Amino acid sequence: MASGNEDRPGATSLTDAPVPDLAVPVARDRPTRSPGKIALDRLRSNLPAMIGLAFVVFIGLVAVFAPQIVDALGHPPNQTSVDHLTDNGLPKGHLSGISGSYLFGIEPQTGRDIFSRICYGARVSLGISLTATFLSMVLGLFFGSVAGFFPGKVDAGISRVMDLLLAFPGLLFTISLIGAVPDNVPRPVIIVLVLGGLGWPYIGRLIRTFVLSLREREFVDAARVSGAGEWRILFREVLPNLTGPVLTYTMLLIPGNVVAEAALSYLGVGIRVPTASWGSMLSDASAYYSVDPFYLVVPGLVLFLTVFAFNLFGDGVSEAFNPKSNR
């Protein structure tokens, strides 16, 4: 987990203690209850994790039903209205001009509804984060397991590519790459490709290590004896054993990508308005921190709570699947 150039520990992930512990193979013993069931039970009894999950579900619902929510409680997210602004473009009234009609206040200079933009922003922020994470996981799982399972040239080739990608100053490379892509490619697509495409070696390395050790296990030999092909063994026998670490890492990567989206916006290469994302809102609000701090706090708090919820849930998942790590 070499970190990139970001102002964030552990680069694209917010990885910490659990990762080294993941090196303990997961399918250790086979008790009467399946390990998955035990883990789920353990997760269910973890209160902070459940609170985190509840919030994640809540935000997910907001994202899914953003149009309905905004229809009922707000104004269309891109509708501008300078009537509520002073001649200099600041919202009239206190706390960003908060009112029953504008629940979280009004965006300076355009008069857009901050509440509506937060709801719609959930779609973009979560959408980008989930897709980028999914892309990283698919790539990492595929290349990591192939590298671990087929030693020699294949492994060497894939490992070198991973080394190269990990050597790049992550954020700098991301900014310059996004800047170099022609303007007509939609920003969300570029951001997903770049975050996902640069994030997979972290998981790839991890998976490779697991597969390396699993490859030597009896059940793999047994499958081989029964005449199964190598790819079949990899996908049917080896990979199912990686559920724990994959889940854990996914839960760490998602909030990491939410934060990365915000950092990209702040540095000028994120989602472009009028499309709302929490990152672009936070970045816009940072200009107003001294005259209208409430505007900064709204997207900042939403971003914080979401990442916090994901981390709480992620910790729970990690503990549930690797009981040794934290308790």
Place this chain on the structure above:
Amino acid sequence: MTRYLVRRVLALIALLFAVLVVTFVIFFSLQSNPALKSCGRVCSPERLKAVEHKFGLDKSQPEQFVIYLKGFVEGRDFGEGDAVRRCPAPCLGYSFKSDVPVLTLIESDFPVTLSIAVGAAVLWLLMGVVTGVISALRAGTRVDRSIVGISTATLSLPTQLVGYLLLLLFCVKGGVAFPHYVRIADSPWGWFTNLLLPWITLAIIYSAVYTRLTRSQMMESMQEDFIRTARGKGLSERKVTYKHGARAALPPLIVIFGLDLGGLLGGAFVTERIFGMPGLGNLAVKSIVDLDLPVILGVTIFGAFFILVANLVADIAYALTDPKVVLQ
């Protein structure tokens, strides 16, 4: 050990070269022409050609790459007629925008990034290890649970929110002077006070990782046989904890610490921007806007260099602190 080192250093050079190739290709596939930036507002085609010639952009991309590489290895001449200037190896070229050698720009901005990164690292390590040890010793108590909870929370804070709220609280409302970078040579005290807010911002976010890592490593090592043996020998609990427990928790901490620090040394982009610190991150972002290709290339290589060196150092430090690991 020597063979290991040689092998790693060779790999490092190969990777740096690969980074250079990839960055070069990406930048020269840019659709915009950097020469336009220096052409003045009434830009005739002749004038544009002259600027392209000055920057060497009139040559083919592979040619430009070879020239760049040669410059890195043997140095390179810039200019014309009487006004030829030697850029000695390792030459990273001249900035298109300011005509200053790229290396000079990096040398001038690196101390800022270094100051931010090292100061913050010291702070987050202190905060992280202290809270982690407390948490581990009180495992399962309310103190432990609060520390773990708080660290999960601070880990989740967006840098911008922390930074701007600190500025609002201390500078806008509290009347503390707004930070600006002061060289340590000019005024050690000024350097320290002006960097405090950036340090705190980074430390709040980073320290959580160290709290959690210290805690889990300590707890694990306290279960190990050698601790039980030490206790059996009648050593005080204090000595057991710090001498044996903490020591065993050290190697993984060193690795993560090295990697985090190495990453930050290439530029603390967000923090530098919030506090207006003219470090490498700031230089890189400006250069991207100005299409100052040699500077972007230079900063990328420089950042990659730190990441790779940090990896190497972390591995070696890990081996030195953990007798179980043998380098080969």
Place this chain on the structure above:
Amino acid sequence: MARSSLALTPRVPRYATAAVAVCALALTAACGGGSSKTTDTSGSKGTVGGTLYYLSNSDFGHLDPARNYVTDAGDFGRLLYRTLTTYAPAGGIPGTKVIPDLATDTGTPSDNAKTWKFTIKKGLKYEDGSVITTKDIKYGVERTFSELLPEGAPYIKDALVGGDAYKGPYKDKAGLASIETPDDTTIIFHFKEPFADFPYAAALPGTAPVPQAKDTNTKYDLRPFSSGPYILSSYQVGKTFTMTRNKYWDRSTDKARGAYPDTVIGYVSLDGATIDQRMIADNGEDKNAVTFKLVEPENVTKVTSDPAIKSRVITGPDGSIVYTAMDTTKKPTSDIKVRQALEVAWPKKAARIAGGGPLVTGDFAHDVIPPSLSSHQDFNLYPTTDDAGDPVKAKKMLADAGYPNGVTVTVGVVATATGQKVAAVIKEGLAKAGINYKIQLIDASKYYDIIGTPAKQPNLVGYAWIADWPAASTVIPPLFTCGAIQPQGNINVSNYCNKDFDAKVAQAKAETDLKKADKLWGELDRKLVEDAVVIPRYYGKSISIQGSNIKNYWSALPFGGQVDVANVSVK
């Protein structure tokens, strides 16, 4: 000269749609340009001594006089070197008057202004006590021809006889024959065509003397050899600089500079928002600080409503014209009726609120020549109530012109926060007129490349222009004539090419009677609006805050409304 850094850094949104001023020595002789109340202490005198601080979010592009072509460097360049002529030390229109600097007068033209002769004052010295000669001025001008130093203003080198073939002193040892120096105090320039405005062009940094022995070519940028009141004693590019007194500068020979502080210290790597906060707080050495940085839109209300801060706020016209150009060659804006409907529909009022209000943008414009030029005339060919735009009327105009379902126009918008906000507001305003305003966001780094390439540019693009000196001849010919259209780096962004118009431009340029010339320029100005070549948006304004100890300051039109640093006093 160009306002430096406008809109090119993400947090310095100056003009609404993107406009990024380009170059600019500014303005002229008539009307006071704008109605704003300018805090102006010109006339009073400063006191010698003290340290002046300068806060900036961007370093000078170039201090080398051959490359110095933006307003901040132009302003500070005057501390380091003197030129043949310069601007009078005053705010507003009086400050746009050209006065002699090194020279004894503003030049003697002959041969129909194709030849200009200057004599320089005796006993002027450089920082080492050596004497300034006209040979050094000739050498300084010759340097501007070098490919290594391409950034400076092109006027003099484009006009000199034999300039096409000359490659600058590093390659071409013989020098340029069209600049003669019969003795050490005389210099004669020979131009290809009449150059009536040469005294203005001579006030640009290009005529600063550079002794050949002290020329360090590309390194000269970091340490110009001083002929002015200060020496650049230390300079960390991108961070800080210190200027200290040049003891050989003689106050009695210099009517343009007060040069009151003993030391000038600059911090040029600060964050834009932080500068506002520091200037508002006015603590410690910031009391002695000046800044050119325009107040961020979000802080304007605060700094203009708090009396303690307001007294330190300096506002005034910056001499710019900010407009949206309409490509006259691309459908549908190739149809004049569509363009006229856009003029009527344009929601100027809402756009200005989104841009941060009148103090950061400017007064509504209705023509191309700003009020600070004597050729400006007041007229409004597309009046709407409060400049709010009239979508109903515009919709009808479009229907009458054969577009009952409206039109779609593409627009290039620079991807800064304010640029995008203004575009969003305009989009909604135009939608009411049935105009689909299709926004194409362009990175700040690529903006001029894309809008300056006619093949790639969208229908509409934002632009801003500040004249290099106060004459319409530096506004209309470079922006709206056929010859100005370039395949790359184009600035006639309307691609307006009208032979009759060009013929009249030639006539106006040749007219030596100022009144008659102004009338001709005025007619050309009206024609541009009649043809709806551009949507004029603002006569630009600048607003900045100065420290409480700063005295003897004014908004200097030749430097885009910035404070004249050569005359401020800290005591």
